Amino acid sequence: MLPTRMSTMFLRTLRDDPADAEVPSHRLLVRAGYVRRVAPGIYTLLPLGVKIVERVATIIREEMNAIGSQEVLFPALLPAAPYQQTGRWDEYGDLLMRLKDRRGNDYLLAPTHEEMFTLLVKGEYASYRDYPVMLYQVQTKYRDEARPRSGIMRGREFVMKDSYSFDLDDAGQQHSYDLHRQAYIKTFERLGIDYRIVAAISGAMGGSQSEEFLAPTPVGEDTFVTCSNCDYAANVEAVEVRVEQPDPDATHPPMRNLHTPDSPGIGALVETLNRDHGMDTDASKLLKNILFKVDAKPVMVLVPGDREIDEERLASAVAPGEVTAFDEADFAARPDFVKGYVSALGMQEAGVIVLADPRVAPNSNWVTGANEYEHHVVDAVVGRDFVVDRYVSVATIADGDPCPRCGSPMHLDRAVEVGHIFQLGRKYADAFGLDALGADGKPIRITMGSYGIGVTRAVAVIAEQTHDELGLRWPASVAPFQVHIVAAGKADHIAAALQLADELEAAGVSVLVDDRTTAQAGVKFKDAELLGMPTIVVVGRGLVEGKVELRNRLTGERNDVLLTEIVALLGSS
């Protein structure tokens, strides 16, 4: 290969931060000339951007191929029919990029390709002898996000590696899942991404076991918990709740009704109880009762008073029911619900379904509303005084909550999801009737797994996790070039730099050489730091002694090295 010259490379670096970029990776990728915005969430890759995306994709491909997955490539533009068949044409809603062809037929720009992979395998394979099989692609995906942000970290168009496994039985599926899990571990190690594997919910994809590969960063959009003691880690959406089960035989005093004027909220109620009734209580011992409508029917949700209800978790708990708020008009229509003083007491008789957080355990006692204006009850016992119809984990998770495994405090952190592996089960095989003919002549329903890595997102994540105040700092495994040679000054420096560049390329080292005559040394140093290649070689005033300066972009370390030794030094590394 020939070295790439800065004098002719299509690149313009910016001295000022772009006004629309907030997170560091976005600012730097724009300033350093890797990407340019075209429309919200839609970016052009410039030559450096193309290179780094390719290098990341290559590592992913190598690890996919290593577990025997085979690469295919579907169109991004697809007919609507397969997605209508699985219901996702409607389920995806506004997130789906839809379009029509000249005849008015519906098409979409694919957000993910489960349907197509299932249909492809169904079309080609019919015998149990053909299985198992794993296929993947590196493809551009489209999702019309309500609010794209953070540059290529969360675009409306993005590159994703998605793979799918097809197995005859659950044991095979588990094996395929484990293969991908190992491949992902190797992949993220090689990419130099700091990641955690956490328990996840499978969301709109359906399926059972599901884990996410999260890259911790303050700009992350996901929140996850890690245990301070054991290795439990989970997305907050998927945290199991540890509950100290009360003694089922314990007896409680009879329920009492107290006058609690002007105490509609949890905070006000704690104050009133402690002041007027000589109690020493806190919000965690009070019950927060919130009414919702699920498909227009009233549902009451109970959580401890120090918790909020995570409406997203509630929505997934009652899916496919539609959750809406119980508003003023609803209260007006139900005078038996005393706003501010509602409780689960007698709700079943009122036609209300009562859902509760697991902390509202059987035989636990609580302070709750009395369904009577300005009155609350104390020692309301679950199972004795009121009934929970169903337990759902819908309370928000807080920093310091106990680990479900060992009970130690858990920490909350922010992260970006860079990979997701999960077992789809037979959802798509059922939708399309994907069967293999078994040895006994009977059809076997295929079970599937789905595994994704955000390729362009991984680039942003690496930038986010590795940059410093001077610019990008790519790990050698993904850097667009291994070595950035800066010709600091005169014509003889440039000549020597170009010759060194040729020698390094001949030794198999990719080189970017700054041979510009139009830029001063200071500009070249700044650009080299901004662009972020792992090794910078300065050909400058040391040249008269046959020396060049070797700089490590990651550590900042600098050494003078004989020009004659450079190739051996860098070629071997």
Added chain:
RNA sequence: CGGGAAGUAGCGCAGUUGGUAGCGCACCUGCUUUGGGAGCAGGAGGUCGGGGGUUCGAGUCCCCCUUUCCCGACCA
């Protein structure tokens, strides 16, 4: 979809009581400089987001539209 902010040169920004648009970076020419985002001089580059209105005159005032950014909701 709710709340906030903003659209003026490729990028970052200024523009007073309304008087016909400017600064920095980048770009072009020349000279000087030459290892930490150089200096001087001279240039090129703008339907001021769009439409309508008020006015002798609108980047500036009024109305409508539109786009973008940020926070939230949403989001394999």
